[in-house]
Amino acid sequence: MTEKKVFNQGLKIDFKEKLNKVIHDFDTFEGGVGDRNIIKIINLDGINLNIKAFKKPNVINQIVYKFFRKNKAQRSFEYANKLIELQVGTPQPIAYFEFTSPFLFNRSFYVSEQLDCDLTYRELTSNFNFPDYDNILRAFTRFTYSLHEKGIHFLDHSPGNTLIKKNGNTYDFYLVDLNRMNFKPMNFETRIKNFSRLTTHKFMIQVMSDEYAKSSGEDYHKIFDLMWKETEAFQEKYYRKKRLKKKYLGKK
Incomplete structure (x- = not known):
């Protein structure tokens, strides 16, 4: 060896x-x-x-x-x-x-x-009474926008892969599970699709769409319609894959 x-x-x-x-x-x-x-x-x-x-x-x-x-x-x-x-x-x-x-x-x-954090994005998908919830979600959206502006396409942008630390009145974000990334400019569709794995909750999509519109200058409705469409498409693909695994492989 x-x-x-x-x-x-x-x-x-x-x-x-x-x-x-x-x-x-x-x-x-x-x-x-x-x-x-x-x-x-x-x-x-x-x-x-x-x-x-x-x-x-x-x-x-x-x-x-x-x-x-x-x-x-x-x-x-x-x-x-x-x-x-x-x-x-x-x-x-x-x-x-x-x-x-x-x-x-x-x-x-x-x-x-090892980096100890205050929460991950996952907590935002289940604890809607988390202190300063709206500010954290909007700060996360601005963080994602900054990734896109730097040409960072984090392909595993999912709830458990962003660690969040409170820093005074602001928040710092740290990416983990890094083995699937691309570094190149992204078009509008690719940027918005990058949010598709993060949540199933429409109100969160609305907040992130609003903040991404403020950051990018793009139209809110254009962003929301595409973000929600891609979220639904990802969920359908995810559960279809689970059904097939259960049917043919006996996996839950």
């Missing part, structure tokens, strides 16, 4: 060596969350590390990741550094590790600093 490890600059040699041992012993550490990918918070030299172990891919993707495409851990690491370069919040990237055989990709790990 061949090992590749890439660290961000500035890390001490002994820290790298200790982290390398942590990765090799990852399965022996207790705890962890996730079904497909496992995340464990491990303290190393006083730093809480968020270590994400990606599920070993199927045989086809083992070939793809070995020879044709960057793996998820590498993309997460490189995209995190790109976001920081563009002054967009994300937990500080530390390193990534990958393990391969001569012809197949095996396993990979992405390491970042």
Whole structure:
């Protein structure tokens, strides 16, 4: 088995060596969350590390990741550094590790600093009495607009993937689960479709459409009609996929 490890600059040699041992012993550490990918918070030299172990891919993707495409851990690491370069919040990237055989990709790990937050966007979809609710939702919308203006298309822009921290009277936003992103200018339709996975609640779509209109100068009704249409389309696709899995694979 061949090992590749890439660290961000500035890390001490002994820290790298200790982290390398942590990765090799990852399965022996207790705890962890996730079904497909496992995340464990491990303290190393006083730093809480968020270590994400990606599920070993199927045989086809083992070939793809070995020879044709960057793996998820590498993309997460490189995209995190790109976001920081563009002054967009994300937990500080530390390193990534990958393990391969001569012809197949095996396993990979992405390491970042653990970032504790006050809430995620997900709370906004269920707790409508959350303090300062409207301001947070509007600030999130402006954050998304700023991503679009910087040419950042976050393909996994979904409720659990934006961490939110209160900073005085304002809010800071941090993206996680970074392995699917594009960096290029987006047209109007692509920008608005980027909201489709965030909520099923029409009033939230109305608020986000209003704030996006104020930020972009586009017509509110044009934004709302497309955002709601794309939201409904995503929900129909999502539940159709679940029905098919249940019918043919017996999965819930």
